[in-house]
Amino acid sequence: MDDVGYLKTKYMAQIESPVDIVAASVLTGDNPETPCLTVRFWILSTVMTIGLSAISQYSYFKPFLWQFSFVTVQVLSYPLGKFLEWVLPKSDISFFGQKVLLNPSEFNFKEHMLICVAAVSGGGFAEAINLITIDSLILDKNISSVMDFGKSLALIIFTQILGFGISGYLLNILVRPSAMVWPSTLVNVTLFNTLHKRYVNGKVILKLVVLMLIILITFVYQLFPLYVYPELSSIAILCYLGYKSQLAINLGSGFRGLGIMNFSFDWNIIGLIQPLVTPFWAQVNFYAGSVFMLWIIMPILYFGFNAWDSRKHGIVSKNLYSSDNNLLGMDYFLSIDNSARIKTQTNSTNLKLSNLNMNSTVGAGSFIKSSPEIMIPAYMIMACGFAFAAIASTISHTWLYYRHSIKKRITGNNDQNDDIHVKGISVYKPVSGFLFFTIFLVSLVGLVYIGKNSGYSTSNWHVLISVTLSVVLSLPIGIIQAISNIQISSRIFFRVIQGLLSQNNNAVSNGFFTLIGSNTISQCLEMVSNFKMGLYLKVPPRKVFLSQFYGCIIGAITNLAVYIIILRHKKDELSSILVSSNLDNLGGSYIEHANGFGKDWSIGSARKFYISSIIWSIVGPNQFYGFSSKYKYIYIVVSLGFLLPIPFYYLYKNNPERKWHLVNVPLFMFGTLAVTMVSTNYIISGFLVGFLFQFVICRYCHEFWEKYNYLSSGGLDVGNELCIGFLFICFSILGKSLGIGRWTIPKENLESCFYEKSM
Template identity: 20%
Template sequence: MAGGATAPVIMVSYANDLKQNENAPSEPLVTVDDKIAQVSTASGDERGVPLSSENEDTKFLKGHPVLETGLEVSKYLISARDDGDPAFTFRCIVLGTAFTALSSVITMLYTFKPVQMQVSATFLQLMIFIFGEAWARITPRPDKIKVKWLRGTLRILNFGQPFGIKEHVVASQIASSGNNGLSGIEVYAIERLFYDRSISASTAVLATFSISLKAPISTRSVFKKVFGGASSNEGMGLLNFTLDWQYIQSTYLSLPFKQQINTWAGYFIWYPVMLSLWYGNAWGAKTFPFMSASLFSANGTSFSTTSILTSDNVVDRAKLERVGLPYLTSSTVWGFFSQNLAIGALITHVLIFYGKDMILAWKQARARTQPDPHYQGMLKYKEVPMWWYFVLFGLAFIAGIIVTAKGETTLPVWGYIISLLLGGFIAPFSAILVGLFGNGIATNQISKMVAGAVHPGRPLANLYFASWSHQVILLAVGLANWLKIGQYTKVPHRVMFTTQIYGTLLGAALNYVVMTIIVTNERDVLLDPVGTNVWSGSSLQSMNSQAITWALAKDMYSLQGRYFIVPIGILIGLALPVIHWGVNRWSPRIRKWPINTPIIVFYSGASYFGITSFIWSSITVGVFSQLWLRRRMPHIYNKYNYLIGAALDGGSQIIIFVLSFAVMGASGKEHPFPKWWGNPSGNPDHCMSSSE
């Protein structure tokens, strides 16, 4: 699932390009027609060009546009200028490489946290901008050097030369691409934790390249489930507010308001469903923890993955009959079900509501007639030839063939090919949703379902199948996102293509190193079904649970299986947008509502494990930013909204980076803070003591 990084990137590159429209009225929120939106730099140099000769229905408040649509963002926040400055430089490669290291390490750390996050793209851009400007200002200028060879060397090193927008974007793309190979690294971590095996160095290299309170205990227990959420798998965090920005993040400062509304609708479905499943003892819920992504035995103890496998990591039916089928918590069943609902709804929703737009976009791309001025401004640059893509695909494909044929993945070559085809089918639907709503849904569940159907009894094959399949989707969405950013900032297509590959491979190598260190040093807590508020293996536990249970799909998800409702979710999901379409035809008023069924149903079960205390804080941030600040104080929102979010993201992530290694034990030795009321030895919400 890719985030909407486009807006923050553009805000950094063009933060000073937005100028107050002098011709706009100062009265609150009125419609202005026949005005030209002028884009200029802070110094007043008119290097920008008008994007339109009319403002249509754009609203202005005190001369500043109130941004309501993506078109208005493109018109008023993004300049169509192209300074012709160099994009691929020594400086951008060095800065991109350095910040890839920071981005990869922090993202890998969050893989083993109760909530998974990625480094803020805007924060990376701000840091690269600061270092790029310093490089330009404090290094000697070549034109003041008399020695010819030294002068030429300094020019190659970009000493004393202005730090351009295109350099900035390319360096930022390299740093942000460093997490494109994360999916493969997660598989290696699961192998180390749950299968007691470490893959060979050659397999890792080739596969990474290819994949890239004082009440009674009973009362406190209820309060913990409903209101707790500061610790992993504790509760639903209802009305729980946190000031910990590492979990809030700037996502809700940048996502379109229509996306946020659908997310909130999903959350309000999630609360009653979770409680109903638990207190209704659905699927034997009360035998297991309220929230956990782990597998359990029938008596509620942790289920050992290796207890039902042969030495080749294939299910041993004799062992399975002796040990018994694994169980899932009710929260996990609902999480899996809601993911399938969302996948089915995604396909139908896109076809019904955006099918005509897809056909039009395809025709315009083929004829190069897309009217977007940013697209037209890029026509002077050479496109990436298709043979570049074919060569890259060929190399990655061959690497994958070698891994499946020679590595101990238990995945046959034909299964590897099916995984790529499946990812290629789903990728366009995910890309469209991300492009329209700024964020997407998790689609890796369908990869595990198909893997379980074609490779029964092979959980490790399931993991590799899903990793390759889902990576196709992630890379397609990520590449499209960054190519659009390159279009907005006029970075040549070939530079964007090359640097993204470089950043992906560099980041994957660093991810692998950090994963190995953390899994080695924090193995016990990562295997704990509950975890702590510092470390948690919930994400990896969930991936492994899916792999094991789908490898046993005939026993667990068939018509006679315990969790038959899960695969049926896709069929139900396919029908939801049809119902939505029918309601729209019946009531034109509802047609104006920005309802998106895939997002609603996905978020109705997305938080089935981990920390939940951030939910209400995130909603508050979204309401403040998108509902109030954007509409009432556009002069502040347009200039500072994304930058403030990036500053908060960056500060919290740098602190987590330092604390993880210096205090929390990622480097091997823990140096905990003293215990006091604000840092209790037991439950951080003070709901239960450590012994309860």
């Protein structure tokens, strides 16, 4: 496939895999007798899934959501597996008439991978919890009843396993081809090989020592930007040079400005797109999009044209304002949702308006009487347009570059080109296509029922449209992720589509539609990625599927159980927080707030989810989408997104030696809207690290890069997450101090950029 031409090197003829980075990281041999679903697997997968899921759900109600990556679960589960290898007797037991060995052999990499797949699949925070939170805290539903508990659990499970069902039709296209590398899986494979002393490249004992050292050093290092000296997270050079200058703040701040000459030494920010893993060509496209939006387009719109009265707001503000430039509070959004419900009579439950601060600038009464116009900051207007453009360009780019390969894979005419890893995994039975279809069908029927009968006011057709779009988009988004390590977000796309389909609908309907669409794609591609990792490690596909499915079920039950326990004790407090008029800026970083790891309760994720649902479902059709709207020109950006891959494709076809195929418009478009998710201080530091490892070291110290690059990436991520976990336990759970003082006194912000509150 064209987009991976960069991977071919002069050593290609000397290696067994068509892609040299895979050959350097992945072994080709296999022992089909290696036990997988052992007693150790069932014990550790269950315990770790429950534990990680409980922690993630607890942190959902804190200012900082603590989740666990695959590499961290790998490192945490390894000593537990070795411990069970040591303590379990080497005898057998009878289980349903079958003899089962308690401790069949040494703790091996195959059962280790399956434990991690289960724990990561179920150990995170379920996106459906946001919708359940709106139900229980705003609509005041009692999900503790057996019926509502069952519906909530079904919602969590179906919105995850629907993606599992879709993954079946993608395996031939996204897993079997060598070009579909899935770079992040190579980090996991490298760690498995290192931990289990499997010789790939270099001395194993040395690589293990290097891994442990990187984890330890990163853990200690991250204490400084996260706690001791948080100014390291965002060093705004322009703010120091132009003290209290509004221009310097707009240009240089990482939290409220464009991030020009802004450096970060925090791995949470530097590692936004995994710079040691993501191919350099992909990073160039992504960061080029960010620079284009933040350092070229925004200054022109803001300083040059004052587009959409943008100077009334912060240059990258993510808040919403009234026409008289007052910040809109939560009471405003609750009142619009309540009015829409009354108007459409879609739900007899009124929102909890008694909790609102009616003295705020734009309250419930204001909306009902005058419905003030919402003012959107210029960056958010552009980001929404580029979000659609990213999806449009993903479709056209995939069609141009991959249509012939996709057709061959679908018809089975390309099987002779399977590499040695595909041939190695072929000795195991694949997952039945009937099983994929059954899971898909059951999930679809379940979601149709829930949409009609659980207060979400979502018609059967809307559920079918959301599912159809997720099926269609999973392939192009999956191809981009498989070659670049970056997943194009589809959340805004689904929100806008639902708003267009359902004029004046309620917020939970928009949230339900978006949850089905975007979460299905994410879950589908997670399953596909795990199948690719299983292919690299020669783990039977059926057991990979079973482990992810098992983890999903256990995690869903744990998520909901912990949620209900916390709700029973903190419902009034959480409800008050959720509907409080005061809104933090909808962007920014947890580092910016002094209580990022504090004991205070928070519910920021649900607030953002709910406000976005209202904006794109109720307000959106009236003010944003119409061709009479002042934002109508944003449709030009969407059209450009679809058309822009075409000239680059024909430039490549006519001049293949010029590397035009490395221009990836979807990644460029996605880079333009990264600030909707993070602060702007990622650009310089992230690019410099990526340039150092993926260009300089990869090109000029390639042997060293092959041995230690992915190992270093894993060590950095693990050390960082362990440090976050340590601080989270100390402050959020135990409420204890570290016993060491901060080097600076907390102040209004961390950058010496003294911006106005309205920004």
